[in-house]
Every structure is written in C-alpha cells, then in structure tokens.
Amino acid sequence: xxxxxxxxxxxxxLSLSLGWTMAQQTNNTRPVFYCGGDLVSDSGFVGSExxxxxxxxxxxxxxxxxxxxxNVVMLSFRIFDLEADSQCRYDYLDxxxxxxxLVQKLGRFCGTFRPGALISTTNTMxxxxxxxxxxxxxxxxxxxxxxxxxxxxQEFCGGKMTKAQGEIMTPNWPDKKYPAGTxxxxxxxxxxxxxxxxxxxxxxxxxxTYCRFDYVAFFNGGEKDDSxxxxxxxxxxxxxxxxxxGNVLLVQFVSDLSVTSDGFLAHYTSVPPGSQIPTLDSxxxxxxxxPKPAVKPAESKPPAVTTQPPVPTAxxxxxxxxxxxxxxxxxxxxxxxxxxxxxRPNGKRPVPQNPLCAKACKxxxxxxxxxxxxxxxxxxxxxxxxxxxxxxxxxSISLIKxxxxxxxxxxxxxxxxxxxxxxxxxKCPLLRRGANYIIMGQxxxxxxxxxxxxxxxxxxxxxHDKLLMNINNQPC
Numbered sequence: 001x002x003x004x005x006x007x008x009x010x011x012x013x014l015s016l017s018l019g020w021t022m023a024q025q026t027n028n029t030r031p032v033f034y035c036g037g038d039l040v041s042d043s044g045f046v047g048s049e050x051x052x053x054x055x056x057x058x059x060x061x062x063x064x065x066x067x068x069x070x071n072v073v074m075l076s077f078r079i080f081d082l083e084a085d086s087q088c089r090y091d092y093l094d095x096x097x098x099x100x101x102l103v104q105k106l107g108r109f110c111g112t113f114r115p116g117a118l119i120s121t122t123n124t125m126x127x128x129x130x131x132x133x134x135x136x137x138x139x140x141x142x143x144x145x146x147x148x149x150x151x152x153x154q155e156f157c158g159g160k161m162t163k164a165q166g167e168i169m170t171p172n173w174p175d176k177k178y179p180a181g182t183x184x185x186x187x188x189x190x191x192x193x194x195x196x197x198x199x200x201x202x203x204x205x206x207x208x209t210y211c212r213f214d215y216v217a218f219f220n221g222g223e224k225d226d227s228x229x230x231x232x233x234x235x236x237x238x239x240x241x242x243x244x245x246g247n248v249l250l251v252q253f254v255s256d257l258s259v260t261s262d263g264f265l266a267h268y269t270s271v272p273p274g275s276q277i278p279t280l281d282s283x284x285x286x287x288x289x290x291p292k293p294a295v296k297p298a299e300s301k302p303p304a305v306t307t308q309p310p311v312p313t314a315x316x317x318x319x320x321x322x323x324x325x326x327x328x329x330x331x332x333x334x335x336x337x338x339x340x341x342x343x344r345p346n347g348k349r350p351v352p353q354n355p356l357c358a359k360a361c362k363x364x365x366x367x368x369x370x371x372x373x374x375x376x377x378x379x380x381x382x383x384x385x386x387x388x389x390x391x392x393x394x395x396s397i398s399l400i401k402x403x404x405x406x407x408x409x410x411x412x413x414x415x416x417x418x419x420x421x422x423x424x425x426x427k428c429p430l431l432r433r434g435a436n437y438i439i440m441g442q443x444x445x446x447x448x449x450x451x452x453x454x455x456x457x458x459x460x461x462x463x464h465d466k467l468l469m470n471i472n473n474q475p476c
Contacts, residue, residue: 033047033050033141039063062129074117076143080111083131093129174265189249218232357425374440376449381437403468425453
C-alpha cells in the first residue's frame with residue numbers, strides 16, 4: 001500500500017502539472033499560478049499566486065471560472081493555508097456564486113481548515129483572495145469542474161457542522177461503496193458548555209491491523225494532531241461511542257486507491273460534560289489505532305482490537321514548575337528563597353511575587369533544545385494580555401500553527417483556533433499585543449499553557465515555518 005500511496009502522490013503531481021488553464025502556465029516542472037485570471041474550461045486547477053511558495057503580502061487577486069453552459073461549477077479544495085483570524089479580516093478567500101461580488105457569497109475562508117466542496121447554481125463562479133502586510137501562508141489549490149446540476153452531490157463529503165446534532169456518512173452511502181482515493185474532513189462545533197458524542201449505525205471499512213489504508217479518525221479540537229487523536233478506526237464492526245473533551249471535533253475519512261467497502265453512517269449529538277458511555281464488546285474484526293500514550297507512558301499498550309478511545313481528561317502529573325503562589329520553592333534561588341514582607345504605610349499585606357521574576361529576563365536554550373524540552377510549540381498572534389494574580393499575565397493567542405500540542409487545550413473561535421496561556425512573570429517573556437510569535441512552554445493540569453521567565457519566545461515570520469517543521473521531523 002505504501003507503493004500505491006507513492007503512485008497516488010505522483011498522480012496528483014502530474015494532475016497539477018497538466019491541469020492548468022488559461023490563467024496558469026508551466027515552467028516544464030510544475031504549474032505556475034498567477035494572481036487572478038479567467039479560467040474557461042470543463043475542469044482545471046486554480047491556486048494562489050506563486051503556490052506552493054508563500055503568497056505575496058498586500059495583494060488582491062480575482063479568478064473568474066466558467067464551465068460549459070448547462071453545467072454548474074463544483075469547487076473542491078485540495079490544500080488550504082491562509083493566515084487565521086476569527087473573522088478572516090486579514091487574509092481571506094471569498095467565493096461567489098457568479099462573476100460578481102454583488103451576487104451571493106458562498107463563503108469567506110481563512111486559516112488551515114480545508115473548506116468543504118462548493119457548488120454554484122450557474123456555470124460561473126468567482127474567487128477573490130486578499131492579503132495584508134503580515135503573516136502569509138502557502139495559500140490554496142482547488143480543483144474545479146463542470147457537472148450537471150444536483151446529480152453528483154453524493155460525491156462530496158465533509159464541511160463544517162454547527163447544529164447540536166447531525167449525521168456524517170461516507171460518499172455514496174447507502175447506495176454503493178465509497179470511492180477510492182477519497183479524503184473527507186468534518187469540523188463539528190457545538191455550544192461551548194457541551195461536548196460531542198458520536199455513535200455509529202453502520203460501519204464497514206477495509207480491514208487492516210494498523211488502519212493504514214481506509215480509516216476514519218477523530219481529533220479533539222480542529223487540528224489533525226496526533227497528540228489530540230481520540231482514535232483511528234477500520235474494519236467491519238462499529239466502534240464504541242466516542243465522546244470529546246471539548247465542544248469541537250474533527251473527523252477525517254480517508255480511502256486509498258485499492259479496496260473499497262460499504263462505508264459508515266454515524267450520528268453525533270451534543271451532551272453535557274461527564275456523560276457516561278456504556279462499554280460494549282466491539283468484536284475482533286474492528287481495528288483502532290489509539291493516540292500515542294503521551295499522558296500515561298507507564299501503562300501497557302491497549303490490544304489492537306480495542307476501540308475504546310482514550311479518555312482525554314486522564315489525570316496527569318506534570319513536570320515540576322515553579323509556582324507563583326509559593327515563591328519559597330523557586331529553584332536555584334537560595335539567596336532569595338525567603339520572601340521578606342515590606343511593610344506599607346496603609347498596613348496592607350504586600351502581594352507575594354515569584355522570586356524568579358527578579359532575575360534578568362533571558363531566554364533559556366536554543367530553538368532546537370527548547371523545542372524538544374517544551375510540551376507545546378506553537379506560532380500565533382497575541383490577541384490580548386490581562387494581568388493575573390500575584391504578578392502573572394493571562395495571554396490569549398490566535399493560533400497560526402501547532403507543531404507540538406501535548407495536553408494543551410485548543411479551542412475554536414469563529415474560523416480560527418485559539419489557546420490560553422499564563423505567563424508566571426508579567427514582563428518576562430515580553431509579549432506585545434497584535435504581534436506574531438513562536439511560543440514554547442509547558443502545560444498545567446487544566447490544559448492551559450504556562451510560560452516560565454526563560455521560556456522560548458521569538459517574533460514569528462512565515463519563513464520560520466520551514467525551520468520549525470525541520471526540527472519537528474527530527475528526533476529529539
């Protein structure tokens with residue numbers, strides 16, 4: 001199957017190389033995507049300027065797609081990576097149901113979540129992409145094609161779901177088997193004070209001991225991050241009910257280019273946190289691949305046949321971190337370990353401070369050593385800074401990308417993901433609102449990221465993504 005995967009990758013590359021239209025030309029090795037143009041064809045690819053390089057800042061590009069009369073435009077995104085923002089105010093892609101921005105807008109998109117398939121009501125569609133001066137991504141690539149109205153809707157799957165309950169199913173369900181070479185992503189979001197429960201009615205996917213070929217995977221939050229993986233499932237018996245730790249669930253279905261099967265039908269519903277799920281014997285012919293046992297490394301691995309997802313709220317004893325409420329425990333602070341109260345004229349007791357904050361504000365370690373030692377590594381924009389108790393600082397981050405997430409709680413706000421951090425010292429490390437940073441640190445019992453005075457932070461620029469990805473791909 002690995003060989004088949006390589007063939008599929010080569011096929012996609014050749015498709016991109018040969019599928020450009022009038023708005024795209026070739027340099028003999030790959031298609032060259034320009035800023036806008038008229039795409040008149042039965043089908044083809046459209047992409048951001050310069051893809052796969054980072055798109056240009058301060059740009060605005062418009063693509064007008066036209067397919068033959070009597071057809072509608074079907075647009076399917078293959079890759080999507082724009083600067084994230086809750087309202088897509090900075091970098092965005094607007095899709096219109098026609099050749100004008102005065103007609104119905106089919107959606108505005110940003111961030112890294114790949115939008116679901118879009119279908120026009122006529123034979124025309126328009127894409128309009130804008131970018132600001134900061135934080136560029138790699139942009140997008142989408143495939144468009146003309147089809148008869150409402151005939152091939154079953155070929156598409158995935159998208160965003162915000163209702164309290166709903167259903168997800170494989171393409172072609174229940175009439176025929178799901179197609180080969182399919183990838184679908186559903187992003188389910190319910191009320192903030194609820195969690196999501198998923199129950200399968202039918203489940204038949206290609207069986208494999210490690211679920212390498214056809215599978216459905218569930219992730220807490222909106223990121224495909226192995227540390228947030230609930231489970232990966234395949235086989236011919238339904239997994240046990242699945243429940244999330246928060247109000248956001250990402251579901252990904254993948255099929256390779258060989259064996260296909262009937263697929264699955266599942267229903268999700270929002271339930272109060274702490275709802276109990278009955279334990280059922282799922283049988284030996286369903287396989288699941290649970291996440292790596294990062295929370296309880298001492299426990300033995302579960303049998304390959306189990307489908308019980310790991311409990312994301314398992315108790316965890318984090319590495320010892322100096323606590324601002326108990327300054328006498330500061331490590332290496334023999335001369336300042338005892339706090340001497342300073343009397344005030346009004347007689348009020350002074351607020352205790354963390355003795356570590358008295359040290360010179362200096363970053364510890366290099367980017368590589370800090371990456372390996374940190375429990376989370378992210379890039380993001382500082383949305384807000386708020387004073388906390390005993391000299392701490394609460395930091396809200398709009399996530400650009402998570403390279404390591406660990407037990408860090410990531411939540412969705414609009415179209416983007418966000419995290420909450422607490423810095424033990426108000427002025428160290430120094431963060432400024434509105435700026436983009438690389439941030440590394442640890443995670444406390446509540447899933448909140450914590451920053452010590454020496455935590456690695458640095459201003460983030462788009463080229464840093466390649467450096468961080470290289471480090472992430474190397475063993476620590």
